Amino acid sequence: MVVYAFDVGETLVDESRLWLRYAHYVGVPPLTFLGVLGSYIAEGRDDRDVFAHFGVDFDRFEANLTWRNRSEDGILADDFYPDALPTLKALKSAGHRVLIAGNQSKRMNACLEALDLPVDKVRCGEQWGAKKPTHRFFQRLLREAGTDAGEIVYIGDRVDHDILPALEMGLRAVLIRRGPWGHVHSAWPDAARAGAVIGSLRALL
Numbered sequence: 001m002v003v004y005a006f007d008v009g010e011t012l013v014d015e016s017r018l019w020l021r022y023a024h025y026v027g028v029p030p031l032t033f034l035g036v037l038g039s040y041i042a043e044g045r046d047d048r049d050v051f052a053h054f055g056v057d058f059d060r061f062e063a064n065l066t067w068r069n070r071s072e073d074g075i076l077a078d079d080f081y082p083d084a085l086p087t088l089k090a091l092k093s094a095g096h097r098v099l100i101a102g103n104q105s106k107r108m109n110a111c112l113e114a115l116d117l118p119v120d121k122v123r124c125g126e127q128w129g130a131k132k133p134t135h136r137f138f139q140r141l142l143r144e145a146g147t148d149a150g151e152i153v154y155i156g157d158r159v160d161h162d163i164l165p166a167l168e169m170g171l172r173a174v175l176i177r178r179g180p181w182g183h184v185h186s187a188w189p190d191a192a193r194a195g196a197v198i199g200s201l202r203a204l205l
């Protein structure tokens, strides 16, 4: 039995709304904010450095943002890429186990669970006390999957957080080339280590 495990941001979910909202609340024009994000992605730097660049502490910022804008908060059904839900459903229907396991916060994870997605489990790094790219995250994933590492396919948009640590733990790994990380990382030499580089989740079928 093959277990398909999915990253969230830019693998299943289009984060455009989220990042534009960040730009708005940081008080920077969207092009400026996303341009700096892009340069930091290319340098392999942490996303939080973008906030620091504009003099904002991310943790404090996010806590305030949640408090001020609860109605726009979290992940909405409309945020999913058009191929995401049909692919999850098709994999389930074909008899595979399907997990969602990413670095989303517990709060974002609760949003995903509320959407009643066609998957077996929705888990997050904050729940496990272990975020990607740590091996501990993938050890927890292995335990949840309840099968051999070689039977698990991890699908993500980042070479550094998804592909390389999954391969190091013996999982199979598929890189999706979309979103800013996917487009930048798919040009990195290590992208060739992924079992496949795909442009749409439908390629998994």
Ligand SMILES: [Mg+2]
Pocket: 007, 008, 009, 010, 011, 156, 157, 158
């Ligand atoms: Mg991602």
